[in-house]
Amino acid sequence: MDTEHDVIELVAKQAKVEPTTLTRDTKLTDLNLQSIDVVELVFAIEEKFDIEVPYGAGEQNTTGISFGSVGDIVDAVDKLIAERRAA
Amino acid sequence: MNRVVITGLGIISPLGNSAAEMETALHAGRVAIAPLTSVPTETLAVKIGAEVKDFDAASQFDDKKLPLLDRCAQFALAAARQAVTQSGLDLRALGARAAVIIGSGVGGITTLDECFHRLYGEGAKRTHPFTVPKLMISAAMSHISMENGITGPSFTVASACASANHAIGVAYQMVKSGAVTAAVTGGTEAPLTYGTLKGWEALRVMSAEMCRPFSKNRSGMVLGEGAGIFVIENRDHAVARGAPILAEIAGFGMSSDASDIVMPNAGGAAAAMRACLEDAGLKPDEVDYINAHGTGTPANDPTETKAIRAAFGPYADKLAVSSTKSMHGHALGAAGAIELAATVIAMNGGFIPPTANFTEPDPACDLDVVPNSARDKAFDVALSNSFAFGGHNAVLAVRRA
Numbered sequence: 177m178d179t180e181h182d183v184i185e186l187v188a189k190q191a192k193v194e195p196t197t198l199t200r201d202t203k204l205t206d207l208n209l210q211s212i213d214v215v216e217l218v219f220a221i222e223e224k225f226d227i228e229v230p231y232g233a234g235e236q237n238t239t240g241i242s243f244g245s246v247g248d249i250v251d252a253v254d255k256l257i258a259e260r261r262a263a
Numbered sequence: 264m265n266r267v268v269i270t271g272l273g274i275i276s277p278l279g280n281s282a283a284e285m286e287t288a289l290h291a292g293r294v295a296i297a298p299l300t301s302v303p304t305e306t307l308a309v310k311i312g313a314e315v316k317d318f319d320a321a322s323q324f325d326d327k328k329l330p331l332l333d334r335c336a337q338f339a340l341a342a343a344r345q346a347v348t349q350s351g352l353d354l355r356a357l358g359a360r361a362a363v364i365i366g367s368g369v370g371g372i373t374t375l376d377e378c379f380h381r382l383y384g385e386g387a388k389r390t391h392p393f394t395v396p397k398l399m400i401s402a403a404m405s406h407i408s409m410e411n412g413i414t415g416p417s418f419t420v421a422s423a424c425a426s427a428n429h430a431i432g433v434a435y436q437m438v439k440s441g442a443v444t445a446a447v448t449g450g451t452e453a454p455l456t457y458g459t460l461k462g463w464e465a466l467r468v469m470s471a472e473m474c475r476p477f478s479k480n481r482s483g484m485v486l487g488e489g490a491g492i493f494v495i496e497n498r499d500h501a502v503a504r505g506a507p508i509l510a511e512i513a514g515f516g517m518s519s520d521a522s523d524i525v526m527p528n529a530g531g532a533a534a535a536m537r538a539c540l541e542d543a544g545l546k547p548d549e550v551d552y553i554n555a556h557g558t559g560t561p562a563n564d565p566t567e568t569k570a571i572r573a574a575f576g577p578y579a580d581k582l583a584v585s586s587t588k589s590m591h592g593h594a595l596g597a598a599g600a601i602e603l604a605a606t607v608i609a610m611n612g613g614f615i616p617p618t619a620n621f622t623e624p625d626p627a628c629d630l631d632v633v634p635n636s637a638r639d640k641a642f643d644v645a646l647s648n649s650f651a652f653g654g655h656n657a658v659l660a661v662r663r664a
Contacts, residue, residue: 210523210526211525211526211562212523212524212525212526215465215466215467218467219465228308230308231467232308232467232468232469232470232471232482232483
């Protein structure tokens with residue numbers, strides 16, 4: 177599975193932009209996504225990859241999960257998929 | 264215009280099922296947030312909440328009534344009985360001169376959750392005939408009307424987490440204007456169902472560890488449950504019959520952000536506090552204490568701090584501001600009622616209730632938040648803030664009687 181391709185598709189859909197305009201370096205803040213949009217994106221990612229993303233009011237601080245850029249999301253998803261398979 | 268007083272206070276809450284129990288808990292700074300026991304938590308990320316304990320519905324309601332009562336109606340009716348008994352008011356005699364106005368966010372969600380689980384999960388072919396009269400958001404209010412013979416205005420107010428403050432505020436306005444002589448008012452909520460918890464979890468605003476309002480390491484809100492119900496009354500009427508006067512409702516202010524369905528707005532919150540002060544005829548420096556909305560989310564607490572500073576100016580530094588949600592959790596549509604009860608109980612007990620679980624000051628929440636320990640201090644005037652999803656702000660002012 178090409179995580180990067182799928183994450184870009186989901187981010188593009190949420191931000192209502194063309195996937196081709198996104199790269200690993202695209203920051204979510206540059207896509208004008210509000211916090212509720214990011215929460216919806218997290219839900220879409222969990223559904224797509226069948227993972228639990230520990231993203232919450234206080235959890236960003238402790239789990240090392242960052243949703244700063246597209247690349248951050250791809251790395252987080254790969255890590256969470258690997259953890260699920262190992263479990 | 265009439266002055267409006269509270270002559271009865273009933274409480275079913277995680278901090279106790281009577282005013283006396285709640286006073287002890289508030290003064291001790293007791294935290295009722297703990298692992299949930301009433302729902303299976305294996306597949307929940309958030310496994311904590313503030314539950315009502317030692318509430319024996321079967322001993323309070325007979326076999327004919329109990330099957331008609333969702334958990335939220337049980338709380339409301341039990342709290343209403345306490346309030347009506349304390350007030351000594353003959354509501355039946357007042358008839359159409361009495362109102363009942365109750366706030367609730369979701370109503371009989373326990374009933375709905377069980378019904379849907381049976382139908383969709385277990386493949387049941389039918390549901391119980393009491394499903395609808397139990398789940399309707401107005402059911403708790405209806406039972407209070409029926410039990411007390413209240414034949415005046417009766418309705419339920421829903422504005423998410425501001426429901427109770429809106430209900431109490433409207434009831435106050437009706438007594439103030441003379442539309443009714445007395446009202447039974449407050450809020451009730453019993454949202455600790457598996458489906459509701461999953462919904463809140465998905466919003467990513469819940470703490471999995473503890474509710475820490477105004478603390479830098481705050482990690483989100485924690486759900487609670489319960490009911491706070493008051494008898495409020497025309498002051499002259501209450502004085503004439505020698506009723507106990509617990510406090511005066513001095514003012515009520517409302518505003519709407521008209522901006523975002525979930526994010527708070529300092530301008531809207533400040534506008535509601537200013538409107539409340541104006542309605543009460545209070546200057547900012549006459550207020551001693553604010554029972555904050557204080558949810559413990561990253562967004563609410565600094566926004567509320569800004570709003571308090573905007574409404575109170577430099578005097579904000581002299582105010583005591585605490586979030587009792589740190590102890591009893593966030594009871595959503597009942598929150599304002601439970602918090603008004605906490606405020607009135609503390610006012611009459613001569614102490615300011617603390618913000619519990621406070622471990623780390625946050626420069627963005629730099630008010631006197633009364634960390635961790637109640638402060639023994641008499642006070643005369645307090646505000647109680649409620650700010651809801653959807654941008655609905657409702658603030659009550661109470662004055663010592």
